Amino acid sequence: MTDPEHGASSDLRLVLDADGAFASSWLREKSVAPVPVGEQIDAALARRITAGCRAVGASHILATSLVGDSGATSRLPADADCTGIRPPLLLRTPDSQGAVLFPEAGYALIAGTTAFMAAAVSEGTDTARARFGRYARTLLERHPALASVAASHPPGHRAWSQPGDVAPASAAARQLALLDAFTDGTCDAPDFARGWWEARRASQANGERVQGALGDLLDQVFMILEDYSVDPDLAEPGDLDDAGLRIAVREAWQAFRHGET
Template structure:
């Protein structure tokens, strides 16, 4: 899993992604909650705690199952390596200031729910803020940059992306060429893809997508399952149309 330099081995990283996450001088509870979520997502009850020094040099390490809460209470200092029993995901705490969370799409979707790019962008800001204390963080941020820039308006979105699919669905729904259930199903699927691919939005586009999310939280596609207060198909369409108009007006004012 680890190479001679103490980092993740290239062979193990095949088909996986790496996300740097802020940390202190010891492994904290916030990181351990991410580990716990990642483990649950891939069917693991707990991570395996290994000696990074032994693994890096090919020596058989003492493998000890640990509950995430137990590790969080112990708050170990670097070097620390935790991984799922099936090696789908891992967390490396090589030095103070950061951890590297790596793994399969399923593991990272739970361990880094804000999305890969959002987490990488956040780490970049953190690295700049902490450059006097831990100057090496900027090197880590440079090694793991966001794959996508943050789009601020629907017209900025790169064609072929999951975010472009969201914009296309908005157009179809507001123009009446797709039904409310079709819009809802397509929206949730595309939204999940934007997260797994690390796509990000900011400004007007972020506000628009957040507004649609809030509307869909109040909508149930099946009329027989709707409760009092849930949005109807027409109310959902009217709400989305209003959000789109407000976004367009805001862009015109600028």
């Protein structure tokens, strides 16, 4: 890595505290998700980094070595292939909207704004945290330190598997309310589609987790809406019209409700 970035060391102190962890002041209005990684950055983590940078319009990445007190920083193109880079390392966007801390083999911490995290951790922060918890438990004997990482980043929401479990004020509850309204005819198709997409984005941004048959239902509605256009002028051959959308969604909703009984 070459082409050192001027002033990067002072920026680094804004992102990391004296102990080498993300600074609490920098983390305001940001979220953090631990992800598994081996001895070096692999393809999966590299894709996350690229996606996050693209989402916030970063033209390049600042890569800082955390070996000793060197703080050597290089500038890499945002679409650079980061695979093979070894820890300890901090990668961050120039405006610090997003960062990836890779302190040692076994895990990395991805942190950033809503836009950065939505792309870099598209499964949702809570889902990533829950998966990392399972990963840490699986490797407990070989890598006991991972357990403390998982414990420091627990999911904020428990996973919901039944409509009655869903928190009333959640975005997932809004999705279920829209399903009720649309299938009983009190909500028209365009309003349902717009409201459902908005609620889905909010649910992901909030880190809400839905699993089991309920998760399958929401995924099925997502797929159904992929074949529907709110604007009829933009509809493609074979797309669902308003009536077809209502029929398909009603069938999915009724099948789910029947499975509950």
